Amino acid sequence: MSGESGQPQAGPSHAGPSHAGPSHAGPSHAGPSHAGPSHAGLDFPNPERNRAGVPGGVIRRAGSQGRRSWIQKVLEQITDSPLQWVTPSEVVPVAVLAVQRYLLEDEPRDTIPKPPLYCYDVTISDGVYQEKCYLDPSLNFLVYKNILKVGIEMKISRVSCLYNEKRLGQGILCIDNVHCGDTLEAISLETPFRNSAHEEVPERPLRGGKSHYLALWNNEDPYGDIWLTNKQPEEHNFNNTKIISLSHLEMTWANRRNFPALLVRILHKSKLRYYGKPDKKMIEPYQTFLEVADSSGTVSVIMWNALCPEWYKSLRVGLVLLLQDYSVKKSYPFRMQPLPVDPQIKLISTMEICLNLRDPPTNIIIIPEKQVKPEWRLPKLNHRFITRSELDDMPKNHICDVIGILVFVGRVQRSKKKENREDFWSYRWIHIADGTSDQPFIVELFSTSQPEIFENIYPMTYFVCTQLKVVRNDTQVPKLLYLTTTNESRVFITGHRSQPYINDTKVKNFIHWMKTRTDTEEMKNTVIGGYYPYPPVPETFSKYSSSVKVESLLTAISEVRKEIEDLQYREQKRIAIQGIITVIKYVPHTSATESASASETLRNANQPSTSQAARRENQSQERDNNKRHQDDDPMSSQCFQTGYTSLSPTKKKRILQGPYAKLVPVPQPETSAQTKGQESASTSTAGKARRTISDRWESQLWREKKFGLIDHLHYSHVYPESIPRKFIFEQRKFLTEQFNSQPAKYIPPEGRPPNLEDFKSALSLGHFEVTILGLNHEIAIDVAFLPMYCPEDLRTSQIDTLLTCMNYSCVYPQDEPGNDTLAGSRALAGDIIKAASRLDRVHIVGILDICNLGNNKVEVYLHRIYSPTKTS
Numbered sequence: 013m014s015g016e017s018g019q020p021q022a023g024p025s026h027a028g029p030s031h032a033g034p035s036h037a038g039p040s041h042a043g044p045s046h047a048g049p050s051h052a053g054l055d056f057p058n059p060e061r062n063r064a065g066v067p068g069g070v071i072r073r074a075g076s077q078g079r080r081s082w083i084q085k086v087l088e089q090i091t092d093s094p095l096q097w098v099t100p101s102e103v104v105p106v107a108v109l110a111v112q113r114y115l116l117e118d119e120p121r122d123t124i125p126k127p128p129l130y131c132y133d134v135t136i137s138d139g140v141y142q143e144k145c146y147l148d149p150s151l152n153f154l155v156y157k158n159i160l161k162v163g164i165e166m167k168i169s170r171v172s173c174l175y176n177e178k179r180l181g182q183g184i185l186c187i188d189n190v191h192c193g194d195t196l197e198a199i200s201l202e203t204p205f206r207n208s209a210h211e212e213v214p215e216r217p218l219r220g221g222k223s224h225y226l227a228l229w230n231n232e233d234p235y236g237d238i239w240l241t242n243k244q245p246e247e248h249n250f251n252n253t254k255i256i257s258l259s260h261l262e263m264t265w266a267n268r269r270n271f272p273a274l275l276v277r278i279l280h281k282s283k284l285r286y287y288g289k290p291d292k293k294m295i296e297p298y299q300t301f302l303e304v305a306d307s308s309g310t311v312s313v314i315m316w317n318a319l320c321p322e323w324y325k326s327l328r329v330g331l332v333l334l335l336q337d338y339s340v341k342k343s344y345p346f347r348m349q350p351l352p353v354d355p356q357i358k359l360i361s362t363m364e365i366c367l368n369l370r371d372p373p374t375n376i377i378i379i380p381e382k383q384v385k386p387e388w389r390l391p392k393l394n395h396r397f398i399t400r401s402e403l404d405d406m407p408k409n410h411i412c413d414v415i416g417i418l419v420f421v422g423r424v425q426r427s428k429k430k431e432n433r434e435d436f437w438s439y440r441w442i443h444i445a446d447g448t449s450d451q452p453f454i455v456e457l458f459s460t461s462q463p464e465i466f467e468n469i470y471p472m473t474y475f476v477c478t479q480l481k482v483v484r485n486d487t488q489v490p491k492l493l494y495l496t497t498t499n500e501s502r503v504f505i506t507g508h509r510s511q512p513y514i515n516d517t518k519v520k521n522f523i524h525w526m527k528t529r530t531d532t533e534e535m536k537n538t539v540i541g542g543y544y545p546y547p548p549v550p551e552t553f554s555k556y557s558s559s560v561k562v563e564s565l566l567t568a569i570s571e572v573r574k575e576i577e578d579l580q581y582r583e584q585k586r587i588a589i590q591g592i593i594t595v596i597k598y599v600p601h602t603s604a605t606e607s608a609s610a611s612e613t614l615r616n617a618n619q620p621s622t623s624q625a626a627r628r629e630n631q632s633q634e635r636d637n638n639k640r641h642q643d644d645d646p647m648s649s650q651c652f653q654t655g656y657t658s659l660s661p662t663k664k665k666r667i668l669q670g671p672y673a674k675l676v677p678v679p680q681p682e683t684s685a686q687t688k689g690q691e692s693a694s695t696s697t698a699g700k701a702r703r704t705i706s707d708r709w710e711s712q713l714w715r716e717k718k719f720g721l722i723d724h725l726h727y728s729h730v731y732p733e734s735i736p737r738k739f740i741f742e743q744r745k746f747l748t749e750q751f752n753s754q755p756a757k758y759i760p761p762e763g764r765p766p767n768l769e770d771f772k773s774a775l776s777l778g779h780f781e782v783t784i785l786g787l788n789h790e791i792a793i794d795v796a797f798l799p800m801y802c803p804e805d806l807r808t809s810q811i812d813t814l815l816t817c818m819n820y821s822c823v824y825p826q827d828e829p830g831n832d833t834l835a836g837s838r839a840l841a842g843d844i845i846k847a848a849s850r851l852d853r854v855h856i857v858g859i860l861d862i863c864n865l866g867n868n869k870v871e872v873y874l875h876r877i878y879s880p881t882k883t884s
Contacts (some may be wrong), residue, residue, distance in 0.1 A: 101696035158866025243326030471538035542736030594714035
């Protein structure tokens, strides 16, 4: 986490992939919960004068030729109904083209703000017309879980109409009940809007007084057509312009009414801050900070409200500005200004410069660099580039800049800003190599209000990030060391030659190093996406307890289900539970994604069509899963033939002398003669029973307790998108989309996209399915353990216990997994199972990462275990 008050300083992305795979859901809605005024811009002809003026407004009408619009028929049905809602006489599939979010301000009858804060407009197409509809807030959870998303087929089974009573014939179509279906292969964008008001630029929300849409998954990213990019430098005649220095302004501003112009250079630019609230009547409630300087000092400039959409995307670090008609106020005492680029420049912290569209209307001019005169003595930009080899010696909280090539780009994740709130940060983990060390920079990259970059980064890209903060803990084993973005961080992936940092010595050294490399060398070691369990937790529970900032350190296993159900799309949360490890099973990576795909198909096949049915069927499914798991055979004894026969004599000796024969034997289920023959041949090939390495262990306690459980949670599936993949440059667009957030608007695919499962896994190990039994022996949870090792760990087999292997950093193998590496992976799997057997009846604290992938897909990963006590 970074930025002020220890909070992250970035947010989510609003564009991304259309994930393949079906999603089924839909609420059952008791009735419309909306009334009152709707947003202007949906003018319809008077119904008394024109039958076409049904609620929702018919600006265009389907001709007598061709298919009739289903949207049109539904709107006419509403007009003929004595109620404000109808169940369509014919329910046909429509395609979802957009899901857009905005803040709904309080309406006159409201006395206090009520959740939810945000509303959603959903644009649908019936193949004849497009229509923008209001989603009833009771269905917001479908968006939170990424079930209702662009690119899917959807059936609407109940609609209503919301009128604006201050205008004739104006109303909007409201979606009250839906069934969300499969992802469509392709959707035509050629169908026109039935109501031309929906095509107006800039786009306006259907309800409320807010003038714009927000990014779908966060509030920090600029989204939509209100954000301008057309501000250009213009030469200015300074003959009649009076200019004041910052230091002089600091001494005299309290006694002035009018302020002369400021001539300054931008040294830092912050991400956007959105401060909209339902009870605030701000049109565009945004704020951003610029740190500017002249020869006498540096000061904070705050740009407010409507100036942000007009200017934010046009301003960049290094530009020279002429500021006129600004205001000055006393600075906010608790804000930490970034360090000045030049230590000789005075840091002015007693005042702030305010830029507003009015009160007074600020005049901003970008001065061309060619007009900048040396006698102005404006400060130059001084960067703080460090190399990876220098990072080891950098102190905690040190601010630095880095340049390198991306070798790993993780998927976009989200974390709540505050509990019980609807606002999230968006972030992803990346690795950057610069050639000065075998280790990469590990960077926690929060969205920096640059969605055009955040959503388009992939391995093999030259990458620059400024204003990063060092996070380190030298007392943790192994030492914790990574970088995180701050409020002023900026990211660059193109146009490096035009940036001021191009002449920095360390930048030049990196470019020279890259010229000695080949694309083949770089591509070999690049990885994209997947589950990334970072940062690791401390090695002892006492250190963990002191490092976390939560109300309750431990989560009761009975509360885990609610924690999981409360997660929203791409949200990842870390919790700690107590329990006993009772089962552990190894799933090789060759079958991991196949298993996940099969599980995904099974789960999606059972998804319900209404919200109430969803809850009932999910509960029923859990009960069925409990029964099915209890009826499974308690242990399978498969042989690691590849693992055994490929090992060196030394490794063979280590395995044969291992304590596997001491595991409690478990009877095998009844099998056919043919199956028995296959098992016999398999065992013979492996070299008799004492050479067999079991891929599953089950404790005696589990055999005693598993039939008496009151609840058994099954979250050990590892879905294809959680497997880190070897990066293929030619498929960069597809891979980038898969690991971005879901877009707000439908993006047609280019040709037939490949399957994610077809891309090679970056892990040589598979994963483990681990069952943790609660201390009261009433509830159990199945979780996944996905170990990630550096190649040295595999070759030397230094990890011989489950606890130790969980403490290793996530550094993906950089070698192609040959026979010996795969053999070592199998041997290590045996080591981990052996270690688990030593935890029989031991009370452990398990650190779990719970992840919502959207579309009813949830994973729970075992990140680490602490074993304080043993029970009888």
